[in-house]
Amino acid sequence: MRALDKVLPAILVPALLALAGPAAAGPCMDRITALEGRLDKEAEVAISTSSGGQGVAGAREGQAMEGTGGSPAADPAVPYQREGKEAQAVGQAAAAGEGGDKVMQAKAALNRARALDQQGDAQGCEQQVAQAESHLGGE
Amino acid sequence: MRGQVEIANVSRRGFLAGAGAGAFVLAVGLPRRGLAQEEPPKGFGRDAMPNGWRDDPTLFVSIAPDGAVTLTCTRAEMGQGVRTSIAMVLADELEADWAHVRVAQANGDEEKYGNQDTDGSRSLRHFFMPMRRAGAAARTMLEQAAAKSWGVPAGEVRARNHLLVHQPSGRTMGFGQAAGAAAALPVPDRETVRLKQPGEFRYIGSDAIGLVDNQDITTGKAIYGIDVRLEGMLYAVIARPPVFGGKVASHDAAAAMKVPGVVKVVVIDPPPIPSEFEPLGGVAVIARNTWAAMQGREALKATWDDGPNASYDSDAYRAQLEEAARKPGKLVREQGTVEKAFPGAAKRVEAEYYIPHLAQAPLEPPAAAARITNGKCEAWACTQAPQVTRLRLAKRLGLKPEDVTVHVTLLGGGFGRKSKPDYVLEAGILSQAMGGAPVKVTWTRDDDLHHGYYHTVSVERLEAGLDAKGKPVAWLHRTAAPTIGSIFAPDPKHELPFELGMGLTNLVLDVPNIRMENPEAPAHVRIGWYRSVSNIPHAFATQSFIAELAHAVGRDPKDYLLEVIGPARLVDPTELGDVWNYGEDPKLYPIDAGRLRKVVEVAAEGIGWGRQVPKGHGLGIAAHYSFVSYVAVAAEVAVGPDGSLSIPRVDIAVDCGPQVNPDRVRSQMEGAVVMGAGQAVSAAISFKQGRAQQDNFDTYLIPRIDSAPRDIRVHLVAPPRPDLPLGGVGEPGLPPVTPAIVNAVFAATGKRIRQLPIAGQLAT
Structure with missing residues (x-):
């Protein structure tokens, strides 16, 4: 009976957890939380490397998104400032998740992961977190 | 002078x-x-x-x-x-x-x-x-x-x-x-x-x-770009390739050179693609006066290689966008899981909206003068972007930037067209071709409408699942539109984050499950920014759709709009998925749903929302956050038995934070209402065989004095705190105008307009 006493709680715990619904803090949510902090920072970087001007935003984001694998185009098409400085700005935008494009997609995936986690779909959550990480290039 | x-x-x-x-x-x-x-x-x-x-x-x-x-x-x-x-x-x-x-x-x-x-x-x-x-x-x-x-x-x-x-x-x-x-x-x-x-x-x-x-303006002393005159100046107009991406195949200048006053015909090479701000190329006729140049251009014989966009057709492209919008596209925003929410919805509503290309059509078409003396270039231009103009001119002419001076004149309207200095480069190129003599390039209205940097064309598809109480529990939005990025990068198929951040990824909705996608859409014309940019199609679609949802569940549109916006709260735009936020710090500029609700209330109160209106009249309302300001528009329209449309009254409420020059805020809102009325009722640029079909204001129809909204009332709404940072004023008035008018048309007639402009859709 003593052994069963020990076994039963071990059996019951997962069952009780399943009955209680999705985990308030499970492995997937931990990954979401960790990635979220990074995403928040990257979103701010993406904002600051674009600009409030439509022309500059269009040029920087357009160049940043078209770079292969996140590398900026060698010569920015539009010199909004001296070419060296604007190339640097485009490079920064490219590094910021290809003008923010990858950050935006990662955020969507992460939000979806959170929703799936709350629905108890651990596998779906993990897949979406992996998707978010792949948009950001992983760590 | x-x-x-x-x-x-x-x-x-x-x-x-x-x-x-x-x-x-x-x-x-x-x-x-x-x-x-x-x-x-x-x-x-x-x-x-x-x-x-x-x-x-x-x-x-x-x-x-x-x-x-x-x-x-x-x-x-x-x-x-x-x-x-x-x-x-x-x-x-x-x-x-x-x-x-x-x-x-x-x-x-x-x-x-x-x-x-x-x-x-x-x-x-x-x-x-x-x-x-x-x-x-x-x-x-x-x-x-x-x-x-x-x-x-x-x-x-x-x-x-x-x-x-x-x-x-x-x-x-x-x-x-x-x-x-x-x-x-x-x-x-x-x-x-x-x-x-x-x-x-x-x-x-x-x-x-x-x-x-x-x-100076009212006495004719003000100098706009088109007014500039220099000693010994020559005048040029340019025959440009009729299709974007095309080039001169052949030309015969003999007849043009016989026109009295014509001094030279010069070929300008076409740009590489992406063309960004480079001139389109073509054949320039340079003369001693503008009229002679225009007559010379008429006499010019030119044939064109129309290039890769020769078959661009607005009707066919619309079908292509619709097809793209009916399939999943690139995921750009998600909250919750819409595919799980839709099956449980009590009611499902879907709609597609079409917004055509638009032309900025500033009343002063593009114009610039340039001369080159001792290796230094001076240009006079109605430009929104003097630095780009200077650097681009220097590069094109093979000069150092220090040797280029750009004098900025007054601009007779801009709306984004004059951010692109292609016309200034034309003046520099032609001055260089004339040994540095001053040359002024003038674009006619036809030139402006045929060779623009057009506002994008868009299909917006929305689907919503409503619960038993009529509240949306699922929201799917697909936006398919060619991107501004296409003038800066080769062949991009998706919109840029800043375009999506204009009323899509930053849209505040009190809906638990939201999914937004951006299917592919290649560009076939020069796409440029136009006053309020992608806020136009996004606001038209979302604000029309919310009104459609209200009707579907028998609710008052204003009350329903407030319910969909949700309670007063501050929203971090990056939490929604916005990575642009108009370039502003999201901590300094969160999205304030309370301020959006407030302008809705003020606009509604202003127009007397809920009052009895005469037969054939209807009231519509819409609200939109853009350029970190909050605007709501309530419109009253009157539709005659023959489908004729007039707009007796528009109330527009704006919270742009502290107001530096209230008179200018009012003026910008009034202008936005008139411009938006044009978008709603009559303005569109369409293409056949790669060519813009509209030539002048007889075919590109902007409001005239008799068709503009009769009574425009601007309500300046004070921000909740005087220490809040300033918001934008020039553009935010525009996006909610068109949906407010279209919603009013529905209230008046029961007819839902989903494609712009309204034009003849109300004719019986």
Whole structure:
């Protein structure tokens, strides 16, 4: 009976957890939380490397998104400032998740992961977190 | 005016000549290199713009010995009143008497002045504080100079309305008297400069300041780009490839050269693709007057290789966009899981909206003059982007930027068209072809409509699942539109984050499950930014759809709109998935649903929402957040038995934060209502065989005096706190106008308009 006493709680715990619904803090949510902090920072970087001007935003984001694998185009098409400085700005935008494009997609995936986690779909959550990480290039 | 164009040029030579030999002026002497000359830190808003900002008073304030104050405006004036508003800020902190103030326009030189690119509704938003500091620093230097001359502590001297006053004794000195000594003083550290308290403002926030250019504009003295005349100037018009991406196949200039006054025909090479701001190429006819040039172009025989976009057809492309929007696309925003929410919805509603290409059509078409003398180029242009113009001109002509001067004239409208300096490059190229002789290139209205940087074309597909109470529980939005990125990068198929951040990824909805996608859409024409940019299709679709949902569940549209916006709350745009936020710090500029709700309430109250309207009349409402401001529009339309449409009244409520120049805010909202009415009712650019089908204002129909909304009432809504940062004004008025009108049409007729413009859709 003593052994069963020990076994039963071990059996019951997962069952009780399943009955209680999705985990308030499970492995997937931990990954979401960790990635979220990074995403928040990257979103701010993406904002600051674009600009409030439509022309500059269009040029920087357009160049940043078209770079292969996140590398900026060698010569920015539009010199909004001296070419060296604007190339640097485009490079920064490219590094910021290809003008923010990858950050935006990662955020969507992460939000979806959170929703799936709350629905108890651990596998779906993990897949979406992996998707978010792949948009950001992983760590 | 012949021989030398004076555009109140702020060059030292021009200014000192005007002030008189030996004049002491604040701007003379050693450059004030203080803190204002340092590279601004990277960050948000103005800090992130190319070349940042300056607050060095010696760049913006000049005072002559007679006390005349010249304030320099570095932003392009296109009717929004920025020359007046910027001067109000400088003059207020300076404590200048407005009667002694004149405004000069700066040349394009961002390394000197900071960012001059006038777009994005950010002139006051970005430069309000730097201009306050510049004015206050100049005031401080005057006070210090007066104190020094009196031998009293500087703290005992105060500037008051163009006088320096020693407060204990009452002694006074005019600004002109102190200017010379002030110019010799160091620019004070910006941290030590005292700014006025809002209660002390004399001009900021005042409705009593008229436009500085009013007199010149109304008496014909104002100089726009199209007005520029130079000694010996030649005039050019250009036959451009009728299809974007095309080029000259052959041309015969013989007949053109026979036209009296025509002096030369020059071929301009087509640009590589992406073309960004390069001229389209074509055949230029240069003559001694514009009419001769136009007649020469008529006589020109040219054939064209139409290139890869020869078959671009608006109807076929619309079908392509619709097909794309009916399939999953690139995921750009998600909250919850819509695919799980839809099956459980009590009701499902779906709709597709079509928004055609638009042309900015500023009343002054693009025009520029250029000449090259001793290896240096001078250009006169109605440009929104002087620095780009300067750098691009230098590169195209093989000159150093230091050898290119761009004089910025007044702009007869811009709306984004004049941010792209292709027409200025044309003038430079043709001047070079004429051995440096001054050449003015004029675009006709047909040229402007045929060869624009068009507002994108869009299909917006929305689907919503509603619960038993009629509340949306699932929201799917697909936006398919060619991107502005296509002029900067080769063949992009998706919109850029900043386009999606205009009313899509930053849309505040009280809906638990949201999914937004951006299917592919290649570009076949030059796509450019047009006043309020992608906010137009996004606002039209979402605000129309919300009204459709209200109707589907038998709810009042205004109440339903408020329910979908949700309760008053602050929303971090990055939490929604927005990675642009108009370039602003999301901590400083969260999205405030309470402010959006407030403008809805004010617009509704203004128009008398819920009142009985005559037969054939209807009320519609819409609201939109853009350029970090909040705007709602309530419209009343009247539809006759024959389907004729008139707009008796529009109420527009705006919360743009603190208002520097309320008269200008009103004016911008009124203009936005008229422009939006045109988008709703009649304006569209369409293409067949790659060619724009509209030639002039007989086919590109913008509102006339008899079709514009009759009664426009602007409600300026104070922000909830006076210390909130400034929002934009130039563009935010536009996006909610069209859906408000279309929603009013539905209320009047029961007919739902899902494609713009309304045009003949109401005819019975």
